Amino acid sequence: MNAETQVLFVSNSAADELVLNTLLARDPDGGTLVTAVADAQAFYDAVYSERHFHIIIVDDRQGWSDWKTVVTACARQRPNALLLLLVAEEIAAQQVPVLAAEVAAVYPRNSAGLVAMSRLIRQVSARDRNFSLHRDHPKAGTDESAVQDQQRLVYSVSHDLQDPLQLARRYAEVLHDDFAGELGEPGAKVLGHLQFNLNRTQEMLDELLDYSRLQSSSPDRRPVDLNELLDEVSKIYKLTLQEIGGSITRANVLPVLAVDRRQFLRLFQNLIGNAIKFRGEQPLHITVRAQKVRDEWRIGIKDNGIGIVEEDAQRIFGMFERAASADGYPGSGMGLAICKRIVQNHNGKIWVRSTPGNGSVFIFSIPQAEQAAEVMTA
Ligand code: ADP
Numbered sequence: 001m002n003a004e005t006q007v008l009f010v011s012n013s014a015a016d017e018l019v020l021n022t023l024l025a026r027d028p029d030g031g032t033l034v035t036a037v038a039d040a041q042a043f044y045d046a047v048y049s050e051r052h053f054h055i056i057i058v059d060d061r062q063g064w065s066d067w068k069t070v071v072t073a074c075a076r077q078r079p080n081a082l083l084l085l086l087v088a089e090e091i092a093a094q095q096v097p098v099l100a101a102e103v104a105a106v107y108p109r110n111s112a113g114l115v116a117m118s119r120l121i122r123q124v125s126a127r128d129r130n131f132s133l134h135r136d137h138p139k140a141g142t143d144e145s146a147v148q149d150q151q152r153l154v155y156s157v158s159h160d161l162q163d164p165l166q167l168a169r170r171y172a173e174v175l176h177d178d179f180a181g182e183l184g185e186p187g188a189k190v191l192g193h194l195q196f197n198l199n200r201t202q203e204m205l206d207e208l209l210d211y212s213r214l215q216s217s218s219p220d221r222r223p224v225d226l227n228e229l230l231d232e233v234s235k236i237y238k239l240t241l242q243e244i245g246g247s248i249t250r251a252n253v254l255p256v257l258a259v260d261r262r263q264f265l266r267l268f269q270n271l272i273g274n275a276i277k278f279r280g281e282q283p284l285h286i287t288v289r290a291q292k293v294r295d296e297w298r299i300g301i302k303d304n305g306i307g308i309v310e311e312d313a314q315r316i317f318g319m320f321e322r323a324a325s326a327d328g329y330p331g332s333g334m335g336l337a338i339c340k341r342i343v344q345n346h347n348g349k350i351w352v353r354s355t356p357g358n359g360s361v362f363i364f365s366i367p368q369a370e371q372a373a374e375v376m377t378a
Contacts, residue, residue: 061109155216255297
């Protein structure tokens with residue numbers, strides 16, 4: 001078999017093709033070639049050609065045919081290819097297991113979908129090169145290199161997409177500033193949507209880049225008084241809390257820990273920001289509590305907001321993951337992934353306990369060495 005994994009991408013979205021290529025381009029082992037086809041001629045040329053395709057991705061928005069016809073043609077001509085379907089976010093969110101029997105997996109047409117799909121392609125690609133990818137029994141060293149792969153991937157996506165995205169934003173600005181009169185009302189509306197989505201993409205990329213930087217930097221640990229840190233975060237949210245009638249209470253004195261101050265400020269800010277964002281109907285009460293358990297400190301941030309169902313409790317710490325209950329609330333799903341990364345940078349763990357409708361408590365643990373304990377009692 002050809003060592004290179006051949007992917008046929010049936011889509012007329014140049015942006016998605018660019019993202020997919022960027023996601024796959026930095027695979028340290030190389031080995032994935034994406035052929036994009038955007039019209040009927042190119043599609044039929046490809047599926048009837050001599051070329052071997054391991055994976056076929058079909059975007060369900062084809063200008064020249066309906067996706068079922070495309071999928072049926074692929075299944076008939078390429079029965080051995082893995083068939084993936086890209087659909088609108090709302091359809092993917094319904095979690096319909098399979099939209100057509102021939103389709104192996106369905107992904108939302110957004111950055112999270114493309115990242116997840118590229119992950120699968122990389123796995124298939126690695127499997128074709130006879131690497132062992134048994135998840136249950138990873139070989140020694142496999143985990144480490146998978147982590148490095150992921151770090152490189154995150155960096156390359158967030159870094160390499162900045163330039164084309166900024167260019168697109170600049171073009172949209174030019175359209176807005178210099179051609180507004182010519183666009184008319186419907187054109188201006190479309191441009192508004194375009195600018196909104198470009199800005200959202202920029203925010204997501206910035207968060208991804210932040211995440212990537214947190215992955216590669218070791219924390220600058222110094223004694224940090226968490227009481228002062230909490231006061232600082234409370235100040236940041238003071239006006240919002242006044243507006244919504246919410247409060248932040250410290251249940252007991254928080255410790256002084258040897259941690260990276262900037263990272264911990266971010267951690268507290270993300271967790272308290274989420275408690276505010278996902279508040280319920282009743283007045284918001286946030287309580288922060290510290291507890292020493294053997295050689296680690298546990299800090300809990302409790303709210304009385306909308307809560308999270310058990311099935312989502314682990315998933316939400318992944319990149320771009322959001323609970324179904326977050327529909328209608330702004331956000332990209334990177335905040336908790338960043339929190340998890342910060343806590344892991346300090347050799348700790350983070351988890352959530354929640355009762356839907358009754359609030360959540362996000363708890364993180366930080367192991368503390370003797371030295372830090374001395375600072376605490378000083
Ligand atoms: P974002 O806030 O941008 O959606 P996060 O990564 O910070 O992303 O959070 C991931 C998801 O976890 C949120 O979309 C939401 O579903 C859930 N979540 C986080 N914090 C809370 C909270 N305090 N109460 C309820 N749900 C929460």
